[in-house]
Amino acid sequence: MNESTGSAPRPTAEGIADTLRTRILGGDLKPGERLPTQASLAREFGVERGTVRNALQLLRSDGLLANPGKGSPPTVSRPKQQSLAGAQMARSILGPRLVAAFEAPHVYVDVASLTGETLVTALGEPLAKVYEGRLRPESVQVRMVVPRPGGTVDYPAPAAGWGADDKLDRAVKQRGLIQWASQRMVLDNAFKGLRDHGIDASFEFRFVSGVPTRKVYLLNRQEALVGHYIPGRFEREIDDYEGADKVELVDVEGFKTEMFPFARSNGRDQAAFVDGEQAMFDGLWEHVARRQD
Template identity: 40%
Template sequence: MADALRDRILSGDLRPGAKLPTQHELAEEFDTNRTAVRQALDTLRREGLLTGTGRGAPPTVAERALSHDAPRKADIELADRLYEAFRAEHVTIDVFSLTTETLNTALAPSTIAISRGELSPRSIAVRVLLPSADARLALPRLVSDPEGRDPRPLERLHELMHTYVSALKGHLETLRMRDLVAEVAVEIRTVPLTPTHKVYLLNGTEALFGYYKVKPRTVRYKGEEMDIHDVVSISTPLFHHAQGPDLHGEHGTAFVAETRQWFDSLWSSIAQPLELG
């Protein structure tokens, strides 16, 4: 139902300010119950396509439904999109990033909802691409070491990477062990690349893209302070693209398809399994 109504809004059949049918009318049209209607309307409200989805008057199409809203911080945008992705029976998540810190944080609302019975996917499959431990990455590195000869910043990065990956795998495996999700698969591979951007592909139909910005900061490692050039992660904005018509025709569909092919090309060629110590 949400997909059908979204198509009507994005195609212009339902213009900004137009009122939707009542919940009773929608339940009859789609041959479903009021609970399913409310869930579909709430999905569209969270996407910014509807306003006034509470009790009373029928909701209306948001005035900015056909415009491109400003991208939001990675943890907020990803958390919202993951929650919607977890409504599917079979969930797939593909990630290219420096670590899985943002993913770990953004998954929390969805896994809590699964524990409460609000979401009930039958399977979750996660594929993650991270930078190789033996690659000479451009970042992070000491501010005073422009040639990157000091190994400590990269050693710190890979320790963080392993910590976040272990937490991610453990958290998702717990859902399977508690019989909340029947099938859970988490596979981590590495590539000899320095990520300058982060990508999240959700259920093969949505792509979230954000740039890493470089900034100097002070960190502690093994009891010492280091001034390093590092990247902004959780606070970086994510640009959302989805399959379906938009202001640029089929731009979203093309972007998602190309991003999926790009990810698969890395995954099936130079990517190597990450060994957790």
């Protein structure tokens, strides 16, 4: 709620994209069906049309919308063959699966990743349904393992390597600290919101040294979403660094990481894989990751 007006905050482009994505993946919007006009969506969500345009662009980048004709709303794309059964980008796959996980009376989510960015975005879908009264778990427990922010890591890192530019080194490390602080604040507020709705909700994070080569989400000890980070060179904006130009970093694109789902209900092999991933996380949590100093 907006404290000054008492009204709910306006949805962001990411939030609108998440809602439309759920409608598409859930079958409410079918392949070949046109979306409502931008004006209709703007009225539905109570936002400017520019916000709707940005949301639709996010869905196009996910491959969920076909390019519209001139002056016509976009249509839902026909399903494309996946590189592996059900593989999707992290931004697309996590939200709907968190919604399904929140249907259980006791929700357990374990995360091992580079940052909390994807989790922060994906939580918007189940939280909205909790606030609307459509989901009502008794408890939610999230454990998260991330690299300690502000360190000298393989990525994100200056493209020329650490030590080539001391000022850039400091700016890149500070960027990591600021991003984590922002994500932590959003997560803290999200779980306060759950507790305010009478749900026994807890969020705990621990740090590891180095950087992960994979991102892993474990849902209710029944499902594993696993993706491999692909390092590359990217132009990034760096605060507190001279000049207005972007800086080249060795980094990954977490939102676009292709995630592969495995479920214990899908046979012996997948059950064994999920159990192995859960055992890996439990060992990492208990014996390697460290609490905040």
